[in-house]
Every structure is written in C-alpha cells, then in structure tokens.
Amino acid sequence: xxxxxxxxxxxxxxxxxxxxxxxxxxxxxxxxxxxxxxxxxxxxxxxxxxxxxxxxxxxxxxxxxxxxxxxxxxxxxxxxxxxxxxxxxxxxxxxxxxxxxxxxxxxxxxxxxxxxxxxxxxxxxxxxxxxxxxxxxxxxxxxxxxxxxxxxxxxxxxxxxxxxxxxxxxxxxxxxxxxxxxxxxxxxxxxxxxxxxxxxxxxxxxxxxxxxxxxxxxxxxxxxxxxxxxxxxxxxxxxxxxxxxxxxxxxxx
Numbered sequence: 001x002x003x004x005x006x007x008x009x010x011x012x013x014x015x016x017x018x019x020x021x022x023x024x025x026x027x028x029x030x031x032x033x034x035x036x037x038x039x040x041x042x043x044x045x046x047x048x049x050x051x052x053x054x055x056x057x058x059x060x061x062x063x064x065x066x067x068x069x070x071x072x073x074x075x076x077x078x079x080x081x082x083x084x085x086x087x088x089x090x091x092x093x094x095x096x097x098x099x100x101x102x103x104x105x106x107x108x109x110x111x112x113x114x115x116x117x118x119x120x121x122x123x124x125x126x127x128x129x130x131x132x133x134x135x136x137x138x139x140x141x142x143x144x145x146x147x148x149x150x151x152x153x154x155x156x157x158x159x160x161x162x163x164x165x166x167x168x169x170x171x172x173x174x175x176x177x178x179x180x181x182x183x184x185x186x187x188x189x190x191x192x193x194x195x196x197x198x199x200x201x202x203x204x205x206x207x208x209x210x211x212x213x214x215x216x217x218x219x220x221x222x223x224x225x226x227x228x229x230x231x232x233x234x235x236x237x238x239x240x241x242x243x244x245x246x247x248x249x250x251x252x253x
Contacts, residue, residue, distance in 0.1 A: 008042050009042070009094055009095070009096070010041075010042040010043050010044045010070075010094055010095040010096075011041035011042055011043065011095060011096050011097060012036070012039070012041060012042075012043045012044075012095045012096070012097050012098070012099065012112075012116075013043070013044050013045070013046055013093035013094060013095030013097070013098045013099070014032055014036065014043070014044070014045045014046070014098075014099050014100075014101060014109075014112075015045075015046045015047075015048065015086060015089030015090055015093055015098060015099065015100040015101070016028070016029075016032075016045065016046070016047045016048070016089070016100070016101055016102075016103050017048050017050060017082050017085035017086050017089060017100065017102075017103065018047055018048065018049055018050065018052065018056050018060075018085075018103045019049075019050040019051070019052060019056075019079065019082075019085075020052055020053070020054050020056065021052070021054075021056045021059075021103045022052075022054040022055040022056045022058075022059050024103055024104055024219075025047070025056055025059050025060060025103055026059045026062075026063060028103055028104065028105045029045065029047075029060065029063045029067075029071065030063070031105060031108075031109055032045060032069075032101075032105075032109050033045070033063070033067050033068065033069045033071075035109045035110055035112070036069045036109075037068050037069055043069055043070075043095070044069065044070045044071075044072065044093070044094065044095060045067075045069060045070070045071045045072070046071075046072045046074065046089045046092055046093050047060045047071065047072070047073050047074065047089075048074045048076065048085040048086070048088050048089040048092075049073065049074065049075040049076055049085075050076060050079055050080060050081065050082070050084070050085045051076055051077060051078045051079030051080065052075070057073055057075045060073045061073055072092070074088055074089065074092060076088070080190050081190035081191040081192075081194075082190075082191065082192055082194065083187065083189045083190045083191055083192070083193070083194025083195075083197075084190040084194075086100050086194065087184055087187055087194075090175065090180050090184050091180065091184055091185075093180075095177065096176065096177050097116065097119065097174060097175070097176055097177070098174070098175050098176075098177065098180055099112055099115070099172070099173070099174045099175075100171070100172075100173055101171060101172050102171035102172070102219075104219035106171070106216055106217055106218055106219050107129050107170065107171070107172035107214050107215070107216055108215055108217065111129060111172065111214045111215060112174070114212050114214070115127040115129070115174040115212060116174070118210050118212060119174070119176070122210065124208065124210040125175065125176040125178060125179040125207050125208075126173070126174070126175050126176075126179050126183075126199075126202045126207050126208070126209045126210065127173070127174040127175075127209075127210045127211075127212060128165065128167075128168075128170065128172070128173045128174075128199070128209060128210070128211055128212070129167075129170045129172035129173065129211075129212060129213075129214040130165065130166060130167040130170060130211040130212065130213060130214070131167050131170050131214065131216050132154075132166035132167040133166070133167075133211060133212075133213040134213070135213035136213040136214055136215070136216065137213075137214075137215045137216065138216050138218075139215060139216060139217045140216075140217045140218045141218060142218045143218075149230055150167075150169060152230075153169070153230065153233055153234075154166060154167065154168065154169075156234065156237060157196055157237060160237050160240075160241060162196055162199070162200045162237065162240060162241075163196065163199045163200060163203070163209075165199060165209065165211060167211075168195045168196050168199055169192070169195050170214070170216070171195075172214065173195070173198070179202065179205075179207055182202075182205045182207065183198060183201045183202050183205060183207070184198075186201050186205075186248060186249055186250065187201060188239070188243060188248070189236050189239060189240070191232050191233065191236060192232070192233055192236075193232065193233040193235075193236025193237060193239075193240070194236070196236065196237065196240060197236070197240045197243075200240055200244070200249065201249045201250075204244070204249040204250055205249075205250055
C-alpha cells in the first residue's frame, strides 16, 4: 500500500473507492483532508483504484505528497467493481472506525460528524447514511428515473426480507474495526449490490444498523447504469439469498 503511514493507529480511516476519477478525486481529497486535519484524533485516507486506466492514481499520489493527513493508494490493475474495492479498502485500513465514501462526495464529508456522534452516544458499530429519512436534506435530487430505480430496488430488497432500511445504496457508511472483522471477510458481491449484502451480514452477526439523515448533493456523473446495473443488482439479491441458505454469513442475530 503506497503512501505515508501514520505514526500511530488512527482513530478514523476514510476509504474511497475510485474508478476513472481523475477529474473528481483531487477536489474530493482536498475536502476530506481539510475536514480530517481539523479533528483532534489521528486519521488516514485509503483510496482504492478499481482498474483505472486514466490518471486517478497519479492525482492521488500527488495529493499524498503534500497532505498533512496520510493518504494511501491501493492501485488494482483489474476492474472488479465497487464492492470489491470497498472490501479491499476496509480491510487495509487501520482505524478503530472506518468510513467508506463515494469519490464524488455526494454526501459531504462533514456529515461524518453526525455518524461519530451516534457511535459515541450509543456505542453503534454500523451507522449508515439514509436519503429516505424525513430529516434528510436533498439539496440536488437524483434524476427521476434513478430515484424510481432506487425505490423499485428497495422494494425488492425489503420483499426479499434482507433489510428494512429504506435506503441501502447511499455510499456513506461507517463501521467499527470489530464490525469490519466480523462482516467484511464474509462478503462476496463485487458490484453495486454489495451494500445490501453488507447490511444483511451485519444483522446476521448480531450488529444493530443505525440510520441517520444526511445532506445529499447529487452528482450528474454517476456510473450506475439504470438498465445493466439494475439487472446485476437484482441478481446480487438472489446471490445473497443463496449464500445465506448455504450458511456463508454465519448464525442469525
């Protein structure tokens, strides 16, 4: 793993999966570094390049050279999917708390503070951002077809009995190191359906999933295809159910 290593175990790691993000990753890292550098605890950033063929890795390395917050780059040659990248990053991270965030920062990094407050007050080990809660602020909404796709997918998820969370797909989730150890090695989904698998495995492992409202600013450069990715995510739900039937996720709560 490239990049300067922190002198002490960080309290917080921020994991950012990245695919062809040379235009957005620089400003996003600047925002993350500015927020983390203002905190009283040790932090680190882990960027996972998912088979990028553009200059994503070069941009990250350039930021790492000048950053007061350690930035590590995991640069994978093969494009495996967001789920795979998040798993790699969470397992490589060293923080006692580990956040994964989409590279576009559609959920601004300062929303992290709400999550950490829940972990401090409630001892929560899995905290997820939800755009579906009444208190959430959707500054710029997704296009109608993506919102519709999300609602249909969530109905399928809930119909399959995998979670009651109204928003599984928001790319801003916080896990403790213990939760990562109990959940992440059991995950198998490489694509966008990995969020559902992660939440289901957390529940199977007896971990309560806390949801918080967030501020959301949609990015127009989404990499989710309404047709192909929707079909793959449906197949991912079937795979999660099959894996569960085979006992891959451990005992229920």
